[in-house]
Amino acid sequence: MMLRIKRVPTVVSNYQKEEAEEDRVGGCGRNCLRSCCIPGSKLPLYAYKKLDKVACAKGLPQHESGEAPIAFLDSLVLGQWEDRVQRGLFRYDVTACETKVIPGRYGFVAQLNEGRHLKKRPTEFRVDKVLQPFDENKFNFTKVGQEEVLFQFEASEDGDIQFFPSAPIDAENSPSVVAINVSPIEYGHVLLIPRILDCLPQRIDRESFLLALHMAAEAGNPYFRLGYNSLGAFATINHLHFQAYFLAVPFPIEKAPTKKVTTLDGGVKISELVNYPVRGLVLEGGNTMEHLSYAVSDACICLQDNNIPYNVLIADCGNRIFLLPQCYAEKQALGEVSAELLDTQVNPAVWEISGHMVLKRKKDYEEASEENAWRLLAEVSLSEERFQEVTALIFEAIASADNGSKDLNEEQEAKPEATDEVKAINNSSHPAIVAGTQECLVLQ
Amino acid sequence: MESQLGLIEQSLNSSYSLWVREALDEIPDNFTITDPCICGHPIVFVSRGFLKMTGYSKNEVIGKNGRVFQGPKTCRRSVMEVREAVREERAIQLNLLNYRKDGRPFWMLFHMCPVFSKEDGRVINFIAVQVPLSRKARRSGSVFCRNGVILSGEGSMINDVVYGSCRKEVRSDSLLELGPVLALDSALDSDVTELEIEEPCEASDLDKIRAASAINRVLSVLTHYSESTGRLVCGKRCYLSALGLLSSSLTISLGRIKQSFVLTDPHLPDMPIVYASDAFLKLTGYSGQEVLGHNCRFLNGEDTDSSTLYQIEESIKMEQACTVRILNYRKDKSSFWNSLHISPVRNASGKIAYFVGVHMEESCNDQGGRGLSPEMRQLSTVGAVKIAVRSSSMGAGSSKS
Ligand SMILES: Cc1cc2nc3c(=O)[nH]c(=O)nc-3n(C[C@H](O)[C@H](O)[C@H](O)COP(=O)(O)O)c2cc1C
Numbered sequence: 058m059m060l061r062i063k064r065v066p067t068v069v070s071n072y073q074k075e076e077a078e079e080d081r082v083g084g085c086g087r088n089c090l091r092s093c094c095i096p097g098s099k100l101p102l103y104a105y106k107k108l109d110k111v112a113c114a115k116g117l118p119q120h121e122s123g124e125a126p127i128a129f130l131d132s133l134v135l136g137q138w139e140d141r142v143q144r145g146l147f148r149y150d151v152t153a154c155e156t157k158v159i160p161g162r163y164g165f166v167a168q169l170n171e172g173r174h175l176k177k178r179p180t181e182f183r184v185d186k187v188l189q190p191f192d193e194n195k196f197n198f199t200k201v202g203q204e205e206v207l208f209q210f211e212a213s214e215d216g217d218i219q220f221f222p223s224a225p226i227d228a229e230n231s232p233s234v235v236a237i238n239v240s241p242i243e244y245g246h247v248l249l250i251p252r253i254l255d256c257l258p259q260r261i262d263r264e265s266f267l268l269a270l271h272m273a274a275e276a277g278n279p280y281f282r283l284g285y286n287s288l289g290a291f292a293t294i295n296h297l298h299f300q301a302y303f304l305a306v307p308f309p310i311e312k313a314p315t316k317k318v319t320t321l322d323g324g325v326k327i328s329e330l331v332n333y334p335v336r337g338l339v340l341e342g343g344n345t346m347e348h349l350s351y352a353v354s355d356a357c358i359c360l361q362d363n364n365i366p367y368n369v370l371i372a373d374c375g376n377r378i379f380l381l382p383q384c385y386a387e388k389q390a391l392g393e394v395s396a397e398l399l400d401t402q403v404n405p406a407v408w409e410i411s412g413h414m415v416l417k418r419k420k421d422y423e424e425a426s427e428e429n430a431w432r433l434l435a436e437v438s439l440s441e442e443r444f445q446e447v448t449a450l451i452f453e454a455i456a457s458a459d460n461g462s463k464d465l466n467e468e469q470e471a472k473p474e475a476t477d478e479v480k481a482i483n484n485s486s487h488p489a490i491v492a493g494t495q496e497c498l499v500l501q
Numbered sequence: 502m503e504s505q506l507g508l509i510e511q512s513l514n515s516s517y518s519l520w521v522r523e524a525l526d527e528i529p530d531n532f533t534i535t536d537p538c539i540c541g542h543p544i545v546f547v548s549r550g551f552l553k554m555t556g557y558s559k560n561e562v563i564g565k566n567g568r569v570f571q572g573p574k575t576c577r578r579s580v581m582e583v584r585e586a587v588r589e590e591r592a593i594q595l596n597l598l599n600y601r602k603d604g605r606p607f608w609m610l611f612h613m614c615p616v617f618s619k620e621d622g623r624v625i626n627f628i629a630v631q632v633p634l635s636r637k638a639r640r641s642g643s644v645f646c647r648n649g650v651i652l653s654g655e656g657s658m659i660n661d662v663v664y665g666s667c668r669k670e671v672r673s674d675s676l677l678e679l680g681p682v683l684a685l686d687s688a689l690d691s692d693v694t695e696l697e698i699e700e701p702c703e704a705s706d707l708d709k710i711r712a713a714s715a716i717n718r719v720l721s722v723l724t725h726y727s728e729s730t731g732r733l734v735c736g737k738r739c740y741l742s743a744l745g746l747l748s749s750s751l752t753i754s755l756g757r758i759k760q761s762f763v764l765t766d767p768h769l770p771d772m773p774i775v776y777a778s779d780a781f782l783k784l785t786g787y788s789g790q791e792v793l794g795h796n797c798r799f800l801n802g803e804d805t806d807s808s809t810l811y812q813i814e815e816s817i818k819m820e821q822a823c824t825v826r827i828l829n830y831r832k833d834k835s836s837f838w839n840s841l842h843i844s845p846v847r848n849a850s851g852k853i854a855y856f857v858g859v860h861m862e863e864s865c866n867d868q869g870g871r872g873l874s875p876e877m878r879q880l881s882t883v884g885a886v887k888i889a890v891r892s893s894s895m896g897a898g899s900s901k902s
Contacts, residue, residue, distance in 0.1 A: 135839040135885055135888075139881065139883050140877070140880050152846075152887055153847055221872070244887055244888050244891065245884065268518075305892030305893070311578070312581075314578075315578065324573060377578075399848050
């Protein structure tokens with residue numbers, strides 16, 4: 058048996074056509090990111106500084122200088138995004154969509170978005186396979202227009218933040234890029250597409266997840282979060298991507314109490330969400346950013362290898378990561394979801410699970426309550442029994458990987474923590490006063 | 502950079518006079534005072550007790566944001582709660598794990614509250630009191646703090662003043678189990694192992710009272726000295742203000758945006774300015790009082806091109822964004838070329854609540870040296886303003902943006 062659901066796919070690019078209209082191949086002429094258009098093309102390039110372990114161990118990635126100066130990456134995303142607003146590239150003005158915090162303990166956020174799914178026919182999606190091969194014939198991000206791409210994002214060679222307003226696209230190296238989502242669910246909605254030209258399927262690997270974590274840390278804004286949906290957990294495009302946007306209120310999932318389960322050798326603390334409608338794990342801390350990143354990506358790899366759909370939220374500047382295995386699509390395909398919930402057409406992907414509910418019907422928006430949100434999300438969650446099973450699988454996977462990485466980093470870990478602390482505060486003494494440390498080198 | 506240090510130096514003096522420091526130094530508690538109006542929200546005063554507790558020198562603390570005392574084992578959820586309290590300008594009391602200079606972590610009861618200006622209800626400062634908490638190290642690893650109240654019935658309150666509730670607490674435990682002498686000295690220095698430190702430590706009611714009364718001591722000194730400058734402050738928000746046109750959470754978010762910009766309200770007669778950034782005041786030479794409530798036309802002068810003004814008017818009518826180059830005048834009558842970008846800004850109900858005007862003095866375009874072009878920085882300001890307005894007006898209780 059094959060499980061499928063029908064849903065309206067989200068239009069993330071202006072070049073995303075109905076499958077039927079798709080592919081008038083050749084010559085292109087639309088300035089895309091494929092070999093036809095890349096030669097001679099340029100895009101801004103932001104090269105981030107790999108965080109040293111002190112800064113990270115301190116839990117203070119890069120933004121010691123405080124909340125006041127808008128961090129560089131933050132400004133870059135905002136400025137480029139607003140530029141695309143004024144160039145009219147979005148399908149609607151998301152700031153014209155009504156939104157509110159629903160009264161209640163958790164503060165679920167509701168948005169009425171009637172435009173997001175207009176003019177699209179429902180399409181069938183296979184939901185019982187978390188890993189599917191990349192399909193050249195379906196829409197993928199190499200087909201977006203270059204005007205939809207905001208900048209290239211990569212690690213800096215010499216360890217300093219660098220910005221090149223106009224850098225050639227090096228097809229050989231398959232750049233990672235940040236592009237707009239033309240159907241935004243909040244201001245600044247972008248997609249991070251790791252090594253775009255490699256055409257990776259939607260599947261987490263260590264390197265790509267670390268890239269996403271760097272983006273969160275680099276933006277240094279707790280209200281700029283990244284999210285990931287696996288296939289079977291409401292990803293609609295099978296081309297590796299993370300999403301991100303700005304929403305300057307805490308998400309309910311961030312407020313949920315947690316219960317510590319364990320601390321890994323690398324210092325990563327793992328907790329369980331308690332008193333939240335969706336069961337999930339929270340990973341935080343870690344002696345280095347890599348420790349945290351590898352723990353999460355190993356957990357994700359374990360889930361996808363076991364064919365368990367999941368969502369990931371990267372919150373708090375990359376300091377807290379929520380991992381949420383789910384089973385809604387499966388239930389939906391099996392006809393186990395009530396008509397009442399289905400009627401809302403809410404697809405519980407990472408943002409909805411985190412407490413940001415995008416509603417399509419005015420009625421649902423007006424009647425939105427903590428109780429309704431809770432009822433929907435409760436359907437997304439694994440049962441307690443299944444969750445414990447899945448958690449056990451994850452721990453097994455992480456534990457074996459953890460031992461591996463520990464050996465690699467033995468030298469670093471041997472250092473006494475005290476020294477790190479002293480260094481950290483010494484380091485931060487300048488940025489705290491000199492707002493301009495966030496400045497970066499401009500090379501033309 | 503100089504000016505940042507200067508601002509920090511001046512922060513207390515200007516609100517509370519030169520003498521306030523001496524009075525604050527008399528207060529024995531561990532506390533810090535921050536100034537949210539200075540970029541980075543730095544600490545502008547630190548008590549001796551705090552320095553002793555953390556092992557830092559004064560110079561190492563002044564100018565830093567309070568978050569530098571956090572570390573790998575600090576609970577991020579608690580940090581988020583503090584962040585939200587600061588954003589919403591309300592008091593908060595919670596347990597927080599911090600680190601001393603030598604890297605040793607310790608638990609404290611963290612009590613923070615805003616200090617408001619009586620005149621316009623703005624937050625002038627935040628005060629935070631840090632009461633160290635101690636715990637018994639148990640061999641089993643399951644550690645908790647005994648509630649200090651247990652012993653208060655046995656007449657041990659007397660020592661509270663001397664040792665602080667944390668020590669008293671250990672002492673009370675010690676009376677029960679360890680023997681007093683040992684516990685008294687090791688209360689703060691006891692080596693809590695790495696594993697144990699993560700377990701949350703609980704504060705007793707006495708700790709909580711102690712924190713609250715320390716806050717009151719600091720608050721009353723600040724209130725007292727604010728009388729000498731005439732800039733009265735108080736611990737409760739006062740709504741006397743005529744200028745309180747924006748919600749405070751919006752004002753805070755806007756305060757973080759460092760570019761020169763103003764917000765105008767198209768729903769008020771003659772579309773007056775309801776917010777002017779510090780950079781705008783600096784650029785034009787006016788004070789906040791002089792511009793708030795006025796239409797932007799005071800920036801124009803003899804040689805300002807009227808067709809440009811017409812163009813601006815038209816875009817505002819059409820509710821569209823526009824960029825123009827316009828000759829503007831400062832308070833001292835000197836003129837400058839302003840590349841002005843104007844854009845409508847919507848609130849959470851999706852309606853246009855304001856227009857934002859972002860100014861860029863042409864000759865200075867390339868100062869600042871940031872990698873972003875002036876146009877990009879201008880647009881990023883528009884984006885940041887849009888997010889601030891939208892987010893601050895979606896609150897469960899807030900009716901006005
Ligand atoms: C007056 C004041 C004092 C503070 N002192 C401390 C402190 O001693 N230790 C600490 O961990 N955080 C302290 N903080 C909290 C941080 O400054 C900051 O608000 C918190 O980390 C959350 O915001 P962030 O996300 O910008 O870091 C203090 C905040 C204020 C307003």
